[in-house]
Amino acid sequence: MSTTYTIDTATSRANPTPAPMKRMTVPAIRARKQNGVTAEPLVMLTAYTVRMAQLLDPHCDILLVGDSLGQVIYGLPSTVPVSMEMMAAHGAAVTRGSWHSLVVIDMPFGSYEASPEQAFLSAARLLKETGAAAVKLEGGQAMAATIAFLSARGIPVMAHVGLTPQAVNALGGYGARGRSEAEAGKIMADATAVAEAGCFAMVIEGVLEPIATAITAAVACPTIGIGASAECDGQVLVVDDMLGMFDRVPRFVKKYDELGQRIAETAGRYAADVRARTFPTADQTYRAKG
Ligand code: KIV
Numbered sequence: 001m002s003t004t005y006t007i008d009t010a011t012s013r014a015n016p017t018p019a020p021m022k023r024m025t026v027p028a029i030r031a032r033k034q035n036g037v038t039a040e041p042l043v044m045l046t047a048y049t050v051r052m053a054q055l056l057d058p059h060c061d062i063l064l065v066g067d068s069l070g071q072v073i074y075g076l077p078s079t080v081p082v083s084m085e086m087m088a089a090h091g092a093a094v095t096r097g098s099w100h101s102l103v104v105i106d107m108p109f110g111s112y113e114a115s116p117e118q119a120f121l122s123a124a125r126l127l128k129e130t131g132a133a134a135v136k137l138e139g140g141q142a143m144a145a146t147i148a149f150l151s152a153r154g155i156p157v158m159a160h161v162g163l164t165p166q167a168v169n170a171l172g173g174y175g176a177r178g179r180s181e182a183e184a185g186k187i188m189a190d191a192t193a194v195a196e197a198g199c200f201a202m203v204i205e206g207v208l209e210p211i212a213t214a215i216t217a218a219v220a221c222p223t224i225g226i227g228a229s230a231e232c233d234g235q236v237l238v239v240d241d242m243l244g245m246f247d248r249v250p251r252f253v254k255k256y257d258e259l260g261q262r263i264a265e266t267a268g269r270y271a272a273d274v275r276a277r278t279f280p281t282a283d284q285t286y287r288a289k290g
Pocket of ligand 1: 226
């Protein structure tokens with residue numbers, strides 16, 4: 001049976017789908033860290049489309065529908081213009097393409113900062129329209145009351161501290177955070193505040209490594225690093241960065257492939273065939289039957 005959140009196997013091109021299985025849950029992710037120790041680090045990648053979700057799902061604990069889709073998919077200059085509609089459409093696609101991973105969806109800029117009530121309405125809409133199990137939001141002490149409000153009302157929250165890209169206009173860029181003692185102290189206080197407010201996990205992005213290790217040692221919930229430290233309880237990367245779809249990536253990215261280059265070369269081979277009229281061949285054209 002097909003629903004909004006599962007693929008219709010009779011019509012979808014994105015087949016075969018894996019056999020349905022029990023998804024990772026928020027309590028299972030939270031429980032990965034026991035008494036400050038995470039024996040098996042959490043694996044998280046961003047995903048924005050159904051086919052990519054299918055390919056990543058068997059390897060990940062968490063698929064993040066990141067608002068980085070603004071830059072990665074839509075070519076926007078930052079995550080600031082990303083809308084609820086964009087998040088909802090891509091979130092539903094990722095849920096459709098996955099069976100195993102916990103799907104976490106970013107709350108876009110402007111959808112949660114005004115009040116806990118605004119955050120609840122936005123988060124509830126995203127969970128209803130996408131089938132995701134949790135939301136992620138950026139911010140530290142200023143967001144603690146909102147995280148407590150959502151958590152108490154059945155909406156699990158992943159926090160995001162350190163370099164918070166939605167605040168690019170206030171921060172003035174995407175440089176690593178925590179270079180001054182005051183800033184390092186503020187990031188530490190942010191992390192403690194969101195942990196005490198009840199986030200089930202937190203992303204630590206773009207901070208000096210000792211800050212990430214200190215936060216990981218200090219908070220009970222798992223930390224997921226990006227440009228942070230291998231000591232974090234898990235790691236996340238933007239999938240297109242990791243696959244080498246872009247020439248320019250942040251310093252903290254490890255490119256595991258050069259997919260951008262390979263796609264360009266493949267498109268070149270297709271273009272050459274079309275121009276030489278060597279595609280399509282008999283295999284790719286229809287003939288009368290019998
Ligand atoms: O939007 C995003 O992809 C993110 C990750 C980089 C953590 O927030």
